[in-house]
Structure formats: C-alpha cells, structure tokens
Amino acid sequence: MSSSDIFIGETIGTALLTLLGGGVCAAVTLKSSKARNAGWLAITFGWGFAVLIAAYVSAPLSGAHLNPAVTVGLAVKTGEWGDTPVYFAGQLLGAMLGAVIMWVTYYGQFRAHLADPEHIRDAKLGPEDPHPHDVAGPVLGIFSTGPEIRNVVQNLATEIIGTAVLVLAILTQGLQDGGKGLGVIGVLITSFVVVGIGLSLGGPTGYAINPVRDLGPRIVHALLPLPNKGGSDWGYSWIPVVGPLVGAVLAGGLYNIAFA
Template identity: 75%
Template sequence: MTNSDIFIGETIGTAVLILLGGGVVAAITLKNSKARGAGWLAITFGWGFGVLTAVYVASPLSGAHLNPAVTLGIAIINGGWDKVPIYLAGQLLGAMIGATLMIIAYYGQFRSHLTDREVIGDPADLPIEGGHTGKPGPVLGIFSTGPEIRVIWQNLATEIIGTAVLVLAVLTQGLNAAGDGLGTLGGLITALVVVGIGLSLGGPTGYAINPARDLGPRIIHALMPLPNKGGSDWGYAWIPIVGPLAGGALAAGLYDLAFA
C-alpha cells in the first residue's frame, strides 16, 4: 500500500463510519426525524453497520484501520511505525468530513431541535415566554461521547476495557493475509464485535473506543454555527483519546503474550 492509498482510504472510510454512526444518533435524537426515539439498539446496530460499510469501502486501499487504537495495536505487533502518522491523519480528517456530511444531511433537524423550545430536565431551568419552561435539548452526544456518571477513573477504565476487546478481536480474527489491516471476513467480525461492545459496555460512557471517532466530530461540534448547541466538553475529551489508545496497546501486549 502506498502512502497516498493509505491516506485516501482512511479518509474516505472514516468519513463513511462517522456519517453513518453519527447519523443514527442524529436520527434518534433530533426533532422531526422519522427515527426519533428508536433507542439504544438502533444506535448499536447503526454503528455496527457503519463499521461494516466503512471497512468494505476502505479495505482495498488502506486495510481499513479507521481507528488510531487499531493502528497502534497493529504497529506494536507488526511494525510499520513510519505509516502510523499517515493513518492517523487520514482518520482524523475523515472523521471531521463525516461529521460535516452528517450535519448537512440533518441540517433542518438540527435547526428545528436547537431553535424550538422543549421541556427537559427541571422545569425551573429556563423560564420562557408564553407560560412554558425548558431549554433546547443537547446535541453533543450526536458528535462525541460523554459519561452518564462522571467518575474519571471508571470512565477511563471503561474505554480501556472496551477498546482492548475490540483490538484483541481485530488482531486474533480480523487481520488480512498481509497482517496490516482488515480483510472481508475481518470486517464482518469487527462490525459484530462493535455491536457487542455497544450493547454490553456502551452504557457508562457511550463507547468511543476510537480517538478519531470522538475528537474529529467534537471539533466539528465546536465549529458548528448553530445557536443553543451547548459546549463541547473539552474537559472530558482526553478520556476517549487516552483510554482507547491505552486499550489498543494493552490488547497488543496480550496478543503478543498469549497468541504470538
């Protein structure tokens, strides 16, 4: 694989991943979406199908890492450190492009959700004319992850554990013949593993398990020129970066110890 193939493949593949993954969260969250309220099962399967589609799109060009934690785990096992920055650059750019495309697809719903008032939480939160109370609903969760209970060590541990499961599955079952990325069967296995992680371990933090998947869309959320969107929670943003990278390294260590 050439450097240009890797960069293009990771950019396109990660863009597809975030477009479909972020898209399913937007579909169930935003007002005037036909899928609003579909629930957690829809999110987990939507992300799983997003992974499957993205892997099949990117695999011929880059091996479809689509995740810095996967890139790190493969580099620890097989080397190729000189290509790691190219993978990471493509993944981050692709995540930002995918989030932007998702905004375009749901632009009317974002505007409706963020400009119409709705009652959420404590009715005393925000008095509004006309006898109603409430405030615009949050949209950061469409772009990036956040904990239900903010306990730093637990949030970090959850991301480490979930990502270790993902990367260990990739290393043991998902790699192509060259050992530098995902093959056709590996893409299917990885997509099913992502669904399983979401169902079993996604509850505490929203299962980032991918630094680019969280950071790229979070940047786009910060730049999105719509009112009442809320903050981007940069104080938490390091956890879905450090946790998955640590989980990827842990998985590579376990693989080297037990399987190599």
C-alpha cells in the same frame, strides 16, 4: 500500500464511519426525525453497520483501520510504526468530514431541535459558570460521547476495556494478511464485535473506543454555526482519546504474549 493510498482510504473510510454512525445518533435524537426515540438497540446496530460499510469500502486502499487504536494495536503487534502518522492524519480528517456531512444531511432537524424552548434552556448557562465550553450541549451526544456518571477513573477504565476487546478481536483475525486488508468475513466479525461492545459495555460512556470518532466530530461541533448548541465538553474530551490508545497498547501486548 503507498502513503497516498493509506491517507485516501482512511479519509474515505472514517468519513463514512462518522457519517453513518453519527447519522444514526442524529436520527434517534433529533426532533422531526422519523427514527426519533428508536433507542439504544438502533444506535448499537447503526454503528455496527457503519463499521461494516466503511471497512468494506476502504479496505482495498488502506486495510481499513479507521481508528487510531486499531493502528496502534497493529503496530504493537508487528513492530511497524512507519505509516502510523499517515493513518492518524487520514482518520482525523475523515472523522471531521463525516461529521460535517452528517450535519448537512440533518440540517433541518438540527434547526428544529435547537429551536425548541426546552433545548434552548438546556443550552443556556448561568453567568456563574466559569467554564462554558466544558458543559455538554443538547446535541453534543450526536457528535461525540459523554459519560452517564462522571468519574474519571471509571470512565477511563471503561474506554480502555472496551477498546482492548475490540483491538484484541481484530488482532486475532490476522487482519494484516500481507497488507491486503480485511476480507469480507473479517469485516463482518469486526462489525458484530462493535455491536457487542455497544450492547455490553457502552452504557457508562457511550463507547467511543476510537479516538478520532470522538475528537473529530467534537471539533466539528465546536466549529459549526449551530444556534443554542451549548458547549463541547472539552473537559471530558481527553478520556475517549487516551483510554482507547491505552486499551490498544494493552491488547497488542496481550496478543504478543498469548497468541504470537
């Protein structure tokens, strides 16, 4: 695979991932959405199908990493780090593009939701708050993750564990396969792994398990002209970046010890 193929494939694939994954969060959350209040099961399966579609489309070009944690885990497994920056660049750009397209799709619903007096009240911070950007706004959860209980050690451990499960499941499929990318069965397995992680381990933090899936849309949330959107919770933002990368390294190391 050439660097241009990798960059284009990861950009397209990760854009589809955050468009469809963020889209199910928007559908379940926003006022005037037909799927509002569909619940956690809809979110977990929505993200699973997002992985399925994004990986299937992008696999011929880039191997469908779509996640810096997957890229790092594969690099630890193989010792090949040369294309890592290209993967990272495509993934971050794609994650941001997908979040923007999701916002365009639900533009009317965002406006209706954020015009609700209850959400306006939630978005407004008291003058005594010294860190307004560290507070999660009322629609931030559509773009990025956040913990139910703020505990740095627990939140970080949750992201490490969830990502280690994901990456180990991918590594044991042998997804490199001579650089040809994912087969259809591998895509299906990975999609169901993501659903399983969401159902079993997603409760504490919303299971980012992917640094750019959280960081890219969080940047978009901070930049978009959303009235009454509140803060982007930058104080938490490092956890869904660092945790998945640590989990990926651990999974890669475990693979090399136990399976190589």
